[in-house]
Amino acid sequence: MSQDTIVLDDDGAVDPNLPPDPSRRFWVGTACAVGGVAGVATAVPFVSTFAPSAKARAAGAPVEVDVGDIAPGQMRTVEWRGKPVWILRRTPEQLEGLKANDALVADPNSDRPGFTPEYAKNEYRSRKPELFVCVGICTHLGCSPTAHFEPGAQAGLPASWEGGFLCPCHGSTFDLAGRVFKNKPAPDNLEVPPYQYLSDTRIIVGVDEDNKA
Amino acid sequence: MAGEKTVETTGLLGWLDRRFPVTSTWKAHLSEYYAPKNFNFWYFFGSLALLVLVIQIVTGIFLVMHYKPDAERAFQSVEYIMREVPWGWLVRYMHSTGASMFFVVVYLHMLRGLFYGSYRKPRELVWIFGVAIFLCLMGEAFFGYLLPWGQMSYWGAQVIVNLFSAIPFIGPELSIWIRGDYVVSDATLNRFFSFHVIAIPLVLIGLVAAHLVALHEVGSNNPDGIEIKGKKDRYGRPVDGIPFHPYYTVHDIMGVAGFLIVFAAIVFFAPEMGGYFLEYNNFIPADQFKTPPHIAPVWYFTPFYSMLRATTDDFTWVLAGAAVVAAVALFFKGRLSGIWRLVVPVILLLVAVLLRAVDAKFWGVVAMGGAVVILFFLPWLDHSPVKSIRYRPGWHKWLYGIFIVNFLVLGYLGTQPPSDAFNLMAQIGTLIYLGFFLLMPVWSRLGTFKPVPERVVFHAH
Numbered sequence: 049m050s051q052d053t054i055v056l057d058d059d060g061a062v063d064p065n066l067p068p069d070p071s072r073r074f075w076v077g078t079a080c081a082v083g084g085v086a087g088v089a090t091a092v093p094f095v096s097t098f099a100p101s102a103k104a105r106a107a108g109a110p111v112e113v114d115v116g117d118i119a120p121g122q123m124r125t126v127e128w129r130g131k132p133v134w135i136l137r138r139t140p141e142q143l144e145g146l147k148a149n150d151a152l153v154a155d156p157n158s159d160r161p162g163f164t165p166e167y168a169k170n171e172y173r174s175r176k177p178e179l180f181v182c183v184g185i186c187t188h189l190g191c192s193p194t195a196h197f198e199p200g201a202q203a204g205l206p207a208s209w210e211g212g213f214l215c216p217c218h219g220s221t222f223d224l225a226g227r228v229f230k231n232k233p234a235p236d237n238l239e240v241p242p243y244q245y246l247s248d249t250r251i252i253v254g255v256d257e258d259n260k261a
Numbered sequence: 262m263a264g265e266k267t268v269e270t271t272g273l274l275g276w277l278d279r280r281f282p283v284t285s286t287w288k289a290h291l292s293e294y295y296a297p298k299n300f301n302f303w304y305f306f307g308s309l310a311l312l313v314l315v316i317q318i319v320t321g322i323f324l325v326m327h328y329k330p331d332a333e334r335a336f337q338s339v340e341y342i343m344r345e346v347p348w349g350w351l352v353r354y355m356h357s358t359g360a361s362m363f364f365v366v367v368y369l370h371m372l373r374g375l376f377y378g379s380y381r382k383p384r385e386l387v388w389i390f391g392v393a394i395f396l397c398l399m400g401e402a403f404f405g406y407l408l409p410w411g412q413m414s415y416w417g418a419q420v421i422v423n424l425f426s427a428i429p430f431i432g433p434e435l436s437i438w439i440r441g442d443y444v445v446s447d448a449t450l451n452r453f454f455s456f457h458v459i460a461i462p463l464v465l466i467g468l469v470a471a472h473l474v475a476l477h478e479v480g481s482n483n484p485d486g487i488e489i490k491g492k493k494d495r496y497g498r499p500v501d502g503i504p505f506h507p508y509y510t511v512h513d514i515m516g517v518a519g520f521l522i523v524f525a526a527i528v529f530f531a532p533e534m535g536g537y538f539l540e541y542n543n544f545i546p547a548d549q550f551k552t553p554p555h556i557a558p559v560w561y562f563t564p565f566y567s568m569l570r571a572t573t574d575d576f577t578w579v580l581a582g583a584a585v586v587a588a589v590a591l592f593f594k595g596r597l598s599g600i601w602r603l604v605v606p607v608i609l610l611l612v613a614v615l616l617r618a619v620d621a622k623f624w625g626v627v628a629m630g631g632a633v634v635i636l637f638f639l640p641w642l643d644h645s646p647v648k649s650i651r652y653r654p655g656w657h658k659w660l661y662g663i664f665i666v667n668f669l670v671l672g673y674l675g676t677q678p679p680s681d682a683f684n685l686m687a688q689i690g691t692l693i694y695l696g697f698f699l700l701m702p703v704w705s706r707l708g709t710f711k712p713v714p715e716r717v718v719f720h721a722h
Contacts, residue, residue: 192552218569218679233572
């Protein structure tokens with residue numbers, strides 16, 4: 049620094065004591081605002097890359113299932129949009145057991161919106177009483193509950209158990225109509241996906257009156 | 262033209278110093294950074310955290326050379342590293358053990374801060390950068406855990422991403438946006454890989470630098486919680502301070518040696534640590550149709566996970582009740598002045614109403630997130646007249662003891678399958694955890710405090 053000299057005869061220098069030039073202030077502000085808008089706009093494509101790709105969206109095709117060979121008390125799992133969909137043929141005793149659960153479940157009539165199509169808003173939560181179709185993903189945090197069809201007390205389940213599903217992650221329990229029991233972490237009944245009968249023994253998951261393929 | 266800077270050093274170092282602050286940085290941060298001379302055992306953990314960061318970065322670089330971030334091949338590529346890459350098993354076990362040890366040293370490092378009031382004025386920013394590092398570390402661990410694409414990876418990610426779906430209105434869309442698919446899939450794996458290997462580490466390193474710069478600006482605290490800058494010798498050096506180098510570099514090397522003995526023992530003899538460091542279910546490839554019968558996060562997340570699980574519909578009644586009591590107490594007995602005396606209780610009453618109006622699922626997420634975020638506010642929650650636990654009333658130590666035991670119990674409960682008895686314990690634990698911090702403005706000023714000495718307490722070895 050010792051070799052630096054102070055120049056005194058610089059006519060072009062701005063007096064540092066002058067107040068800020070208002071027109072420059074304006075243009076500095078404008079430049080920052082316009083630049084800021086450009087910066088934010090640039091973020092849009094980057095943020096958008098996070099959304100499901102065209103490939104992921106296309107994978108949501110409906111699935112046809114032959115349900116003729118599912119015996120009473122048996123359950124089959126099929127894949128729809130990458131999620132497990134359960135198809136369970138309930139026995140008459142199991143259907144009877146649902147009535148006993150009405151007082152124990154949080155939303156017996158599936159009144160909360162978004163998880164039950166209109167045609168499944170009944171005690172059985174299905175189009176036909178015996179055949180139950182639902183997405184096997186817990187409405188709490190997305191684990192797949194495990195089937196516990198034998199009634200009675202067992203690990204993590206009460207003595208009044210009529211058969212149903214227990215989520216291993218946070219202990220939510222559901223009856224055989226996918227209705228969540230009271231005071232469990234899951235807020236909603238298991239989701240009933242859109243589905244239709246193609247014939248007595250075939251259903252299609254992912255399509256109904258309101259959802260075309 | 263302007264000449265070169267005048268410096269005291271000569272030769273190559275002089276040439277460098279005239280162009281780059283080599284010597285001045287060395288002095289400012291090491292050879293002339295005066296740290297209190299009474300550091301104890303607890304002060305190892307800061308430098309150990311830095312060591313583990315280096316271990317993670319170095320082992321991570323080598324793992325990336327063999328790992329494939331692809332849902333079809335990820336699991337196999339990890340097995341390939343373990344079985345076929347020469348010494349790959351060692352590098353991977355160092356990385357997986359390093360992840361757990363990172364949390365061990367960081368938890369102890371934070372506990373040290375809690376004991377000695379290291380977050381108190383003027384070190385608030387040191388603490389805040391530190392909590393931000395902790396948050397980054399949690400993100401880093403979470404993203405990294407998906408990469409082996411085992412059952413725990415998959416379902417853990419599924420649960421945590423779905424946490425965001427609990428946010429009212431935007432939640433479900435937000436969780437799809439995070440996953441990039443309707444379920445955890447290849448798209449999710451790829452973006453988590455990107456976050457794990459580049460985005461979060463960059464932020465982490467920046468925060469570590471900010472943490473150290475802030476620390477060296479205000480100077481280190483010490484077990485007595487006394488400012489050593491108050492007493493200086495005629496050269497302007499703190500009389501109770503010693504240069505970080507060589508005194509604490511040598512001191513820390515001893516800590517490093519001790520740490521590496523433990524670290525190596527785990528890597529070579531118990532890399533899975535009985536299922537706590539590497540969960541057994543994660544040796545099964547991810548299956549999107551089958552959740553393992555018992556899933557739990559890795560141990561370092563379980564205290565927070567317990568709080569998430571504890572927040573059931575019934576429990577929101579308790580929390581709403583607590584908010585009402587707090588509102589009444591603040592209005593009649595609080596020290597708030599002016600408009601805040603009215604605003605804060607009203608907000609609390611509003612929270613009480615919302616606690617019942619919005620799903621418990623959402624509040625579970627709030628409790629879990631809040632348990633970490635609350636740490637940011639610690640500098641303003643603690644009103645005790647002394648910094649260090651050494652000069653606090655005896656019963657404060659008991660409170661800290663209860664807090665630590667409670668945290669460990671919550672951690673244990675989080676590893677266990679849900680049950681009614683455990684759930685009740687976790688609810689009590691959640692109340693203790695939140696109460697410890699939220700009531701700190703009250704309890705931290707109560708009791709008889711011991712006189713703080715003029716100089717630090719130090720006995721030469």
